[in-house]
Amino acid sequence: MDPSFVADADAVLARARTGDAAALESLYRAFEGPVYNVARRICRTTEDAEDVVQETFYEVCRSIGSFRGDGSLWGWIRTITASKALMRLRRNKYRDTDELDDQVTPMRREDTALRMDLEAALERLGETSRAVVWLHDVEGYTHEEIATMMGKTVSFSKSQLARAHARLRRWLGEEVPA
Amino acid sequence: MTHLTMDQLLSLREPGSEPGAAAAREHVEACPQCAAELDRLHQRVARLRALPTLRPSRNHWQAVELRRRRDIRRRRMRWGGAVGLALAASLAGITLAGSGAPDTAGAAVSASVASAEAPAVSEISAVRQRSQALEAMLNVYDPENRVIDGHTARVAQALEDRIARVDEELQSTGLEQDVPDHDAEVLQLWRERVGLLDALVDVHVTHASNVGL
Numbered sequence: 001m002d003p004s005f006v007a008d009a010d011a012v013l014a015r016a017r018t019g020d021a022a023a024l025e026s027l028y029r030a031f032e033g034p035v036y037n038v039a040r041r042i043c044r045t046t047e048d049a050e051d052v053v054q055e056t057f058y059e060v061c062r063s064i065g066s067f068r069g070d071g072s073l074w075g076w077i078r079t080i081t082a083s084k085a086l087m088r089l090r091r092n093k094y095r096d097t098d099e100l101d102d103q104v105t106p107m108r109r110e111d112t113a114l115r116m117d118l119e120a121a122l123e124r125l126g127e128t129s130r131a132v133v134w135l136h137d138v139e140g141y142t143h144e145e146i147a148t149m150m151g152k153t154v155s156f157s158k159s160q161l162a163r164a165h166a167r168l169r170r171w172l173g174e175e176v177p178a
Numbered sequence: 179m180t181h182l183t184m185d186q187l188l189s190l191r192e193p194g195s196e197p198g199a200a201a202a203r204e205h206v207e208a209c210p211q212c213a214a215e216l217d218r219l220h221q222r223v224a225r226l227r228a229l230p231t232l233r234p235s236r237n238h239w240q241a242v243e244l245r246r247r248r249d250i251r252r253r254r255m256r257w258g259g260a261v262g263l264a265l266a267a268s269l270a271g272i273t274l275a276g277s278g279a280p281d282t283a284g285a286a287v288s289a290s291v292a293s294a295e296a297p298a299v300s301e302i303s304a305v306r307q308r309s310q311a312l313e314a315m316l317n318v319y320d321p322e323n324r325v326i327d328g329h330t331a332r333v334a335q336a337l338e339d340r341i342a343r344v345d346e347e348l349q350s351t352g353l354e355q356d357v358p359d360h361d362a363e364v365l366q367l368w369r370e371r372v373g374l375l376d377a378l379v380d381v382h383v384t385h386a387s388n389v390g391l
Contacts, residue, residue, distance in 0.1 A: 061246045
């Protein structure tokens with residue numbers, strides 16, 4: 001995040017609430033990186049993630065007056081980002097490719113040449129599983145919060161996380177021989 | 179020995195006590211294989227958190243700002259139309275009150291109020307019509323879809339911000355109709371709005387003629 005924004009955050013926020021274009025642009029500059037990162041980790045393509053960035057900041061500009069400061073500004077922006085990214089997933093109706101991945105022959109632990117790195121393994125997860133992993137394990141959302149954002153149940157979120165970790169463990173060659 | 183499932187291992191990371199967490203915790207303490215699995219889970223999450231932050235390849239602010247401006251302008255035009263209707267209704271009310279039965283005291287008071295207020299109200303109506311004409315002119319010009327230089331964009335942006343502030347004041351003033359000098363204040367705000375819109379039209383038209391469009 002832009003250090004100059006942090007130093008002057010309250011004043012920038014107050015001006016942004018009045019619709020001041022320069023202040024809104026400062027918000028964009030301060031949060032574009034983190035917003036893109038969350039969007040890109042959830043969406044399959046860079047194009048989708050960039051669209052989510054635009055939709056998120058458009059929403060921030062429209063709704064900044066309703067941000068009451070109960071939580072952190074980043075927490076508020078991050079929730080908008082996650083909702084927009086999940087909305088895009090629903091709209092695109094991506095096929096959850098990890099269903100197919102189950103049929104792939106499991107890699108042997110000693111086959112290090114074929115072992116994926118974490119970035120590739122994360123990318124290989126299905127859309128929904130990857131979103132749950134990222135929102136829960138990295139961004140720190142609870143299963144209740146994720147279920148609300150996705151319009152699903154808490155047990156759906158928990159089972160997606162468990163399946164995703166089982167796959168990551170296998171793809172990363174971390175399985176312990178029985 | 180039955181080892182813990184991924185579900186059970188994950189439940190150990192949740193805050194609070196999930197059902198069966200105590201038994202799972204006891205098992206982990208006694209089972210080196212599940213303890214190692216839990217440790218790998220912790221490490222995997224730590225590695226996920228340590229993944230590099232991805233950055234967008236290009237700046238999207240201009241696109242966001244363009245959409246925001248278009249939205250403001252649409253709202254402004256809708257709002258201007260709604261205020262116009264409200265003013266037309268109030269003018270009609272005053273006219274009706276003025277032409278009512280002259281033999282009652284109430285009608286006499288209405289007529290005197292109407293005659294005192296009518297000039298201000300009709301002037302507001304005229305200024306408002308000028309404002310609508312300028313908005314229509316801007317709409318035809320369609321500034322969002324034209325290429326303009328940075329200086330012109332900054333000047334236009336500053337003017338649009340000031341118009342937005344005047345609109346906010348007009349909106350809040352509209353809710354305080356019992357305040358003394360209400361009409362004079364509204365008239366002043368509408369005049370200011372027209373002045374700013376005039377300047378905005380000038381900025382765009384001058385720029386267009388300079389670049390030969």
